[in-house]
Amino acid sequence: MNYRIERDCRIQFPAPVREHHVQVRLAPWEDSAQALVSLDLSVSPDAIPVARYDGFGNLSHHFSVLDPHRALEFKLTAEVETRLANPFDYAAVTPARERAWLADSLHQAPRLWDFVYHQGPLTPALPAEIGGQPLPAWRDDIPVLTQVQEASAWVHAFTAFDPAAASSVAALTALFDAGHGTAADLAHLLIAVLRGWSWPARFVSGYQDPAYFEPDDEAPQGTKPRPQTLHQWVEVLIPGVGWRGFDPAFALVADDTYIRVAVGRDAGDVSPIRHTSKGTGETPELIETLSVTRLGDAASVQAMGG
Amino acid sequence: MLRQFQSSGAVQAQANGAGPAMAYHEFYGDNFRPRDHYLPMWEHIQTTGQQMLGTKAHEAHLALHTEGVTFTVYANEDEGIERVWPFDILPRIITATEWTMLEAGLKQRIRALNLFLKDLYHGQRILKDGVVPPELIYRGKDFRREIMDIDPPHDIYTHISGVDLIRDEEGRYLVLEDNLRTPSGVSYMIENRMVERRILPEFFARYKVRRVEHYPALLLQALRFLAPRGPDNATIVLLTPGIFNSAYFEHTFLAKEMGVELAEGRDLVCKNDKVYLKTTHGLRRVDVIYRRVDDDFLDPLVFRSDSALGVAGVINAWRAGNVALVNAPGSGIADDKAVYAYVPEIIRYYLGESPILQNVPTYQMTDHQDRAYVLDNMERMVIKAVAESGGYGMLMGPASTASQRTEFAKKIADNPRNYIAQPVVQLSRHICYLDGELESRHLDLRPFIIYGDDIQVVPGGLTRVALTKGSLVVNSSQGGGSKDTWVLAD
Structure with missing residues (x-):
């Protein structure tokens, strides 16, 4: 199954902050059961996201905006192919x-x-x-x-x-x-x-x-x-x-209707967004939207591509 | 299973339930005669008269007071938090032969512990081979998954270590604990020496004492060696949690002696996986951070998010190889007191050598037999929380009350992984000049080991003294004092 994932996030502060560091775990996993076809992460104000894998194998991105700002926005767009149509298709151990x-x-x-x-x-x-x-x-x-x-x-x-x-x-x-x-x-x-x-x-x-x-x-x-x-x-x-x-x-x-993003011991290991900034210390507002769209099965997408 | 050294003797007899043996005396040999290497000092005291020591002790206190050599205690809210460093003027003397053995033993231990850390945070061969139980690591408070697969510069994790040594009733040196996170006390080692040299030059005239004052130079050399952009013109900062930290004196002392910047978290900023120091001339790229901030507070993006003491993004910069962190985050798992019990095996595993320095026998509270034995013999045990230091979270069996023992038994039952027990070892004793009298007190020794281009053990260390008569607790936060420690050149 192929999906398009669009995730928008806006962190809005009541007063300007600076030295704002953000780490996100929002990109889908990549392994034999799930392939990442494309991935894009854009940030505003302008910042360069750096990708890395953590100790659990999760793909995360981090970026920072040092200059004063009241709002930070980022948008993740990904296309993913899930392949686990039948999770029971394996030779069981007695x-x-x-x-x-x-x-x-x-x-x-x-x-x-x-x-x-x-x-x-x-x-x-x-x-x-x-x-x-x-x-x-x-x-x-x-x-x-x-x-x-x-x-x-x-x-x-x-x-x-x-x-x-x-x-x-x-x-x-x-x-x-x-x-x-x-x-x-x-x-x-x-x-x-x-x-x-x-x-x-x-x-x-x-x-x-x-x-x-x-x-x-x-x-x-x-x-x-x-x-x-x-x-x-x-x-x-x-x-x-x-x-x-x-x-x-x-x-x-x-x-294959489930798209994995991050794994860990508990919720603490997979926080989708961690960020820290310097400013007045007031709690920011987090505005998030998510849109997952099914693109049809892999064969039809391939056919369309071919 | 009780993990202990392969030897008979007093400590083992004690572990088996025999009564306490007589503590080894550093100063007196048989028949209360000073040991040979103390004779020149003793003769000098005899010649000049004991009251001379009173004058000298007073001078020493004044010197430490004037120079602001202090330490901080957290316990009592009604009093000021700073205290003048308690110092006993009679030095502890270690012969060259003894030191050669200690130096070799410490180097061996630190080399093995670094290989252990590298392995734990990468392939975990030692766990696969069943030498160390995975439970000890994965239930350990200081195992940091966040740094898995990161390669620190030159594969060194513990650039600065302080290993606590004691001597058992037969005078054998034993390792009591390894301090591999941010061991403190080195400034006191140096201050002790400076004061001693100033007030007792006549003692030094009788001995060839090896220097310790060059420690900051050795450390600086090791820090430069780590700089990702090369040692020349490397910017090095000492990251302190600030004035309320008990070792703040030491932070300022070392920064000054090395000529490096003393910075707090707010003075540093990360950008594109590089760390910068904010200066009046703009941002200056930082190459090495000698951090005296605990792992938990080091990076709010990775560890505790409420930390205002750290630098957001510093772990990513470290991972990218753009900055060296000293000591490496995650080193604490190797000085966990439950892991400590396995250090002899760790040495054999990685180095294929027999450990030169032995451990104090240690009971694991995760082991049912060990635990039952300890619970039956709590009055004769020291019980320690595995991830605590500074004498906190500890039960001294012989001095404990029934209710304290009940409380600890419950704590052990609730979280066995969090505790270990050791039989009480009568720490060696030494004469001290206290209130005009020569009194014997228990002491230990913390030598400092620097791992840079090579492993170097500073010839000396911090000798800590339990100033309360009969006490075995030497921590300065718990009423301990100190002595200058002399290692003889020959």
Whole structure:
């Protein structure tokens, strides 16, 4: 599937600031499941963005505007091809061999330990049960894929995805009380469950096919689509194939309608925009728009190109 | 598993539960006779009379006061934060033979720790080979993923290290901890020597003492060596968090002695992955930053976003190879107290050599057996938070109360990775001139190691003294004092 992504961002200050440094993680990943066809990032006032990859493999850009200014704008335009039409198209490892496969993977790539060991306020160690309800526990002889899908469904049932929520509930305990949360909250809960099994799970942020923002069948006629936003989900190391995405907000497995941007231990590692400036210290206003457009499947685009 | 050196002796006996042994005495040998290398000094004191020491001690205090040699304590809000540096005039003397061994041991250790850091932030061979458990690294507070795959100039991470050494009951030097982030104390080493030379020239006349005063020159040479555009005309700055930092005296001292700019974060600015110093003549490109700002505060774009002490963009400039950062961010994982226990193995792994200097035996709280043993024997243990320094976050078992022990047991249960325990080692003792009397007090030694073109150990170091009788805590923030440290030329 091919998508065009247009992301505009304006940082507006109440009074002029200077020495403004910005780091963004908005460009799509590039790997065997996802190709970056084109990418452009423009900044105003004029600045030269520098690209680099961080320790998790995320592509980020940074730039700075030193002279006084009240507003800074940047626009990212990318075209991306997603190739994971069928996420289950691989030779599975038998359940009895899965732990050995994992041990071997961790041995070959110790950096994976980050996604096993990391605990923090967003992904804390969880008790065996919450409010009298047991959390999904590891079971021998059941394929990891099945167990992860069940855990994702459990999160989905336990806490409703609230697309209208402006900010994360953050603390998982508060999430249980609230009964609903953002996509990031649900992702953190699933990650915390999986890490409790000592299984590698990582946080993903990215874009989704515009269809996800359309009103569902039960919505009144004439309901407008939700404004497009960044989405968050979870990737789990699946024996025999590698990272696969699971989205507890929609109880789905991520396929080629999901466009990955950044991965990390939790939301803290993937912040789309980090910036710092000198001025009066007042909080700026952040105005963002996102437009993801499906361009049709790869074949038709190629045909058009040819 | 208890990690300790392969040797029998008092420390091990203690670890096995025997009672405390007698501390080694640096000054007195058998029968309370001064050791040979202290005899010339002792004879001089005998000849001139002990009251001479009182006059000299007074002069030393005045000199330190006049020169503003101070340190800062954070503890008591009612009093001023600055104190005159507490100094004992009787020097600690290390023979040339002893020093040769220490120097070789320290160089070996620093060489191995740098290879370790390079490996951790790149291929992680040591984790793949199972020599160091990945858990220690990935649960370590000071492992910085943000600097993964960055190549610091010349692959050096710890340009300046201070390694704390103690002597056990048999007089063997043991490494107590490695300080690889921004070790402080070197200015006091130099000030101690300057004061000592001025007030006790007659002592120096009897010995061939190796110099330490050239430390700033050695450091400057090492900093120049790192400059990405070459050593000539390199702009070097010392980045300080400012006047409220406990080592601010040292920052100003070193900047002055080296003739480099003392800068705060707001004096520097990054542009196109280069760092500039704001001067009255405009921006001046900076080549080397000797930063005395902790990793967390170094770059608000990468680490703590609320930091006003750092320089936004400096990590990107470092990654691009346009500036050298001294010490490299991320070095702290190698002086984590839980990783410390593995340093002997780290030396064997990277260098294929036996460690010359041994560790103090260390219990890992992540190990169930170790933990059970420590919890049963807390009165005889020193328990330390792995990422703390300066004597903070520590339980001295023998001096602890039952409620403090309960509190620490809970902390360990909550976060075992965050604590290690060591049997109490009776630090060696030395005579001190205190309130008109010669008294013995416990002490340690922090030599300073500079890694530039080559690894150099400054012949001397900071000897810290626990001024409270019987105390084993030497940190100046906790009531410690200091002595001049003499390394003999032959």
